[in-house]
Amino acid sequence: MPASPAAIEVDRLVKRYKTATAVDGISFTLPRGSITGLLGGNGAGKTTTIAMIMGLVTPTSGTVSVLGARMPDERYDVLQRMNFESPYVDLPMRLTVRQNLSVFAQLYAVEDIAGRIAAIAADLELTDLLDRPTGKLSAGQKTRVSLAKALLNRPNVLLLDEPTASLDPDTADWVRGRLERFRDTVGATVLLASHNMMEVERLCERVIIMKRGRIEDDDTPARLLERYGRDTLEDVFLDVARGRGHAAEASR
Amino acid sequence: MTSASLTRIGAMVRRYWYLLRSSWPRILDLIYWPTVQMLMWGFLQSYVASAGGGVFARAGGVFIGSVLLWDILFRGQLGFSISFLEEMYARNLGNLMISPLRPVEFIASLMIMSLVRLSIGMVPVTFLAIAFFDFNLWALGFALAAFFVNLILTSWSIGIFVSGVLLRNGMGAESLAWTIMFLFLPLTCVYYPVAVLPHWLQYVAWALPPTYVFEGMRALLIDHVFRADLMLEAFLFNAILFAGASIAFLLLLRSAREQGSLLQTGE
Numbered sequence: 001m002p003a004s005p006a007a008i009e010v011d012r013l014v015k016r017y018k019t020a021t022a023v024d025g026i027s028f029t030l031p032r033g034s035i036t037g038l039l040g041g042n043g044a045g046k047t048t049t050i051a052m053i054m055g056l057v058t059p060t061s062g063t064v065s066v067l068g069a070r071m072p073d074e075r076y077d078v079l080q081r082m083n084f085e086s087p088y089v090d091l092p093m094r095l096t097v098r099q100n101l102s103v104f105a106q107l108y109a110v111e112d113i114a115g116r117i118a119a120i121a122a123d124l125e126l127t128d129l130l131d132r133p134t135g136k137l138s139a140g141q142k143t144r145v146s147l148a149k150a151l152l153n154r155p156n157v158l159l160l161d162e163p164t165a166s167l168d169p170d171t172a173d174w175v176r177g178r179l180e181r182f183r184d185t186v187g188a189t190v191l192l193a194s195h196n197m198m199e200v201e202r203l204c205e206r207v208i209i210m211k212r213g214r215i216e217d218d219d220t221p222a223r224l225l226e227r228y229g230r231d232t233l234e235d236v237f238l239d240v241a242r243g244r245g246h247a248a249e250a251s252r
Numbered sequence: 253m254t255s256a257s258l259t260r261i262g263a264m265v266r267r268y269w270y271l272l273r274s275s276w277p278r279i280l281d282l283i284y285w286p287t288v289q290m291l292m293w294g295f296l297q298s299y300v301a302s303a304g305g306g307v308f309a310r311a312g313g314v315f316i317g318s319v320l321l322w323d324i325l326f327r328g329q330l331g332f333s334i335s336f337l338e339e340m341y342a343r344n345l346g347n348l349m350i351s352p353l354r355p356v357e358f359i360a361s362l363m364i365m366s367l368v369r370l371s372i373g374m375v376p377v378t379f380l381a382i383a384f385f386d387f388n389l390w391a392l393g394f395a396l397a398a399f400f401v402n403l404i405l406t407s408w409s410i411g412i413f414v415s416g417v418l419l420r421n422g423m424g425a426e427s428l429a430w431t432i433m434f435l436f437l438p439l440t441c442v443y444y445p446v447a448v449l450p451h452w453l454q455y456v457a458w459a460l461p462p463t464y465v466f467e468g469m470r471a472l473l474i475d476h477v478f479r480a481d482l483m484l485e486a487f488l489f490n491a492i493l494f495a496g497a498s499i500a501f502l503l504l505l506r507s508a509r510e511q512g513s514l515l516q517t518g519e
Contacts, residue, residue, distance in 0.1 A: 047515070056514045057514070089346035092267065092344050095267070095274070103266055104351065107260050133274075
């Protein structure tokens with residue numbers, strides 16, 4: 001597998017289902033160690049894009065490469081170095097937190113499983129919950145366990161699909177804090193799909209805005225704010241969603 | 253990076269074992285129905301034999317033997333499919349599909365769990381058959397091993413195929429996992445000889461590996477002859493069935509990736 005300077009390369013990616021086009025010819029490249037937000041309303045194509053990056057969905061056309069491996073054909077070359085967290089998948093509820101983490105640690109060939117679980121549990125404040133069934137935890141605690149599973153193998157590429165959806169503001173803020181720490185210490189490539197503009201503004205150095213399967217804009221948060229003449233990414237998002245274009249266009 | 257990993261297979265077996273031991277109703281369910289079936293057919297056989305039923309008078313264990321072998325076939329497939337369904341109930345399939353776990357490792361772990369569940373459910377029932385009806389399945393010796401291998405291979409093939417359908421079609425296909433094996437009940441002649449079937453249907457019956465096993469069991473219990481030829485033919489058909497089911501699974505998995513149904517495994 002040739003070494004690639006980019007962590008993720010998406011080239012003219014299209015996903016068509018029988019009655020709809022979910023992703024319509026998008027291209028972007030994420031350098032290693034970058035944190036990028038994927039913004040868009042419901043049905044914009046964010047989850048389908050992430051699913052194609054993970055090799056869960058086969059593109060209709062175009063290509064996706066992760067750490068130099070073409071997805072989904074070469075996925076087993078890189079899946080051990082990737083991970084994923086989403087509120088739309090769960091861990092088995094009857095298993096304890098420790099059992100779940102140890103099963104996934106074994107799947108990802110993590111070394112010193114007991115030590116790694118102890119370390120990540122301490123980091124994510126899960127130590128007291130390790131021997132409780134996962135299904136008996138609160139929503140916030142379950143999110144922390146999912147995050148622990150996603151960080152267990154110290155992934156080079158981490159994909160997060162709305163990691164703070166349905167969490168209360170305090171828990172969501174706690175999760176963002178941990179993601180910031182992960183960003184600052186590990187240097188992994190993170191792609192974060194979210195509806196939460198504040199979250200994206202806080203965590204991401206680059207924002208890709210999608211609408212109806214296409215990329216509407218792609219820049220740093222600061223440049224997007226400047227270009228649209230707005231104070232918050234939420235206003236930028238609304239401008240894009242409602243087709244108002246950016247300030248430069250509007251003034252023409 | 254392409255070979256199957258015993259470590260990952262072990263991880264999945266551990267996952268299912270944790271689940272099984274955490275729930276006594278799950279364990280009870282494994283034993284309860286085979287026991288009820290064996291007792292019901294055993295008492296029926298005792299009644300028919302005492303009323304002067306010819307074949308049953310000559311071969312005391314035909315009904316009980318049939319029901320025990322049928323349970324190996326049925327419970328083997330169910331043990332495979334239920335473990336797979338647990339992933340869908342738990343919404344854990346997405347986590348597994350983006351992990352390094354390969355399909356062949358996933359299937360291997362489901363096969364092992366099928367054996368584990370079958371052992372928990374069937375072994376006590378075979379001892380109850382000795383206690384209640386003086387029928388010792390274990391006394392069949394090598395023949396039992398040949399019957400078992402052929403039945404479990406069929407059950408795994410059907411389990412693999414059903415898992416592929418579930419991946420492709422989601423929980424809307426769940427009922428298939430519970431009922432598909434009943435199609436085999438009349439066609440594989442569990443409780444009667446193949447000769448009973450209409451001539452044209454006998455061709456269908458002889459295309460199914462379990463038919464050879466049930467005919468072989470009757471030959472052993474009634475005529476006291478071990479039909480190795482039937483077991484070899486069954487094995488040949490099983491090899492074809494297993495290869496076909498594996499190919500179907502991979503095609504259905506590919507189709508599931510194309511249709512985007514691996515993350516959304518609901519109805």
